[in-house]
Amino acid sequence: MSGLQVVFLIVAIVTLFSGLMVVASRKMMHSALWLILSLLGVAILFGTLQAGFFAIVQILVYIGAISILIIFTLMLTRRVMDDDHPGVIKGWWLPALMAVILFGLLAGFMATWDNFQAMLNELPANPENLAGFGAALVDPAGYVIPFEVASVLLLAALVGAIYIAAERKEKAG
C-alpha cells in the first residue's frame, strides 16, 4: 500500500464520518462545523488527485463562503440552535433508504465503467492544465454554454438578492 493510498483511506474515513455527523449532531452549529470538516476532506482528495486548483477553489468557495453563509443564517435564527428537540424525525428511514439506493445505483454504474479499477495516472506537473481548463470554459467547442448559463443564473440570484434586501420607499397615502 503506497503512502497516497493511506492518505486516501484516512481522508475518506474522516470525510464520511463527518458527513454522517452533519445529520447526527444535536446542535445545528455542530452540524455546520462537521460539514466544514467534510468539505475540507473533499478538498484534500482533490489535492491527492493533483487537482490543486480545485482543492483551493473547494476551500475558497465551500469553506470560505458557503459554510460561513450557513453559519450566519444559523446565528440569525436563534431558535433552531436550541438542542431541546429530538434529533430524529419521524420517518427517518425513508431518506436513509433513498440514500442507500442512490449510492447503490451510482456505484453500480461506476462499476460498469472500463477504468473502474485503474490506478492513478501521474499528470505532467506543469501549469498548462489550468490554462487548458480556462480555455475550455470559453471555447465554443468546449463548455461555453454551461459556463454562460451558470453566469446568468448567478447574476439573476444577485439581482434577486438585491431586490429582496432593498429598502422600498412606501407610497404616501
Next chain:
Amino acid sequence: MSFWRDPIVFLINWAKGLLDGIGWGPGWATTVGFVIGAFVLAAGAMFFVVFLIWYERKLIGRFQDRFGPNRLGPFGLFQPLADMLKIFTKELITPVGVDWVAYNLAPVLSVSAVLMMWAVTPFSKTFFGVNISVGILFLIAIGGLGELGILLAGWGSNNKYALVGALRAIAQLISYEVPFVLSALVPVMLSGSMSLVDIVEAQQPWYIVVAPAAAFIFFIASVAETGRAPFDLAEAESEIVAGYNVEYSGLKFGMFFVGEFLHAFTASFIFVTVFLGGWRGPFADEIPVLGLAYFFIKTFIVYFALILFRGTNPRFRIDQMMDLNWKVLTPLALVVIMAVALVNSLFASSADWLRIGALLAVNLVIVFAAERLVRRGVKTTRPEVGSRQRPVASPDNVFIQPGSGVKG
C-alpha cells in the same frame, strides 16, 4: 554556489547532503526538509512578532507625541519580551458554557491561517516554501480559514459581545474580500499566472507603476482584511467590550494578538510581492541574498504606511465601512479590470514603454474620475476645532529618565 551569495539555499542543500550521506533517500530528505523548513519559518515568524510589537508601539507612540516603550533595554527593545513572559504566566480561564472544541480551536486557526500565507511567498529568487500554480487563490482561501477562526471564537465563547463582534468581523471580511479578489486579478492578468513566484518574476516594472488604481484598492482591502484601525469595528471597545476575543485570557488571548500583528505584517509583504516587485532590485538576480534584503526593506516601508494608517485614522462607523466597500471600491475595481484588460490587449503588439504608459494613464484617469465622483456633494470645509498650537514632546521634557534611550 557560494555561501555568501545565497546562504539560505546553501544551508538547505548542505542539510540535504548530510541526510543523503547518512543513507536517507532523496524523497525522505525532501520530506524532512519541508518539515524542518515549516517549523523554522513558523517559529521564526512567531519570534519576529516580538520585534514587530515593539516597532509598532514605538511608531504609534511617536505619531501620537509619546515616547512609546523606553524603559527596558536599549530603546525599550525588551519590553515585548517582558509582556510575553507575563502573558505566559497568566491563568488560562475557561468560562462556563463554552463550546470546548470551538473555543480552543479558534486561536490556533487564527494564527495558523496567517502562518500558512508564509508558505507560498517568494522571499528571494531562490528562497520560497512552495511554488504552487494557484498562489493568489491560496492566499484568499486561507483568509477564509482565518474568518472561520473568528466565527468559532465568537460563537464558542458563549458571550453576546463576542458573538456580535464575530458577526461584525465576518461581515467586514466577507465584504472586503470582493474588492481584494477583483484587484488581485489585475496582476494575474498582467503576468498571465496565479503563482506568486511567476508574478514577481514578471514585474518589470513593478505593477504599482503599471496599475496604481488596482494597487490602491488592494492596499485598502488588505488593511480591512487585517481588521485593524480604522477598520477595527470588530473590537470597538466602546460598543462591544473587545469583540470576539473578550472571553479569552492568557496565552489564548496572546494567540489572537500575535495573529493580528502577524496578519498586518503578512498583508504588507503580500502587497510588496504582488505590486512592489517582491525581491526585485538591482543585482537581486545574481545575488539572491540581496533580494531578501530588498524584500524586507520594502515590506517595512509598507508596514510603516499601514501603522501610519492605524495611528492617525479614527474608526469607521459600520455604514461608512460598507459604503466605502460596496459603493466605491467594488465598482472601481470592476472598472479597473475592464480598462486594464482592454488597454493591455489593444497595446499588446506595441512597444513596452507605450503599453505601460497607456496602462498608467488609464489607471490615473480612473482614480481621478472616481475621486471626483465620490467627492461630489460632500461638504469638504469643516470648522477647525481648537488651535493648531499644541504642546509637543520636546527635549526639555522633565519626565525623561536618564538612560532611557531618548536624548534629552
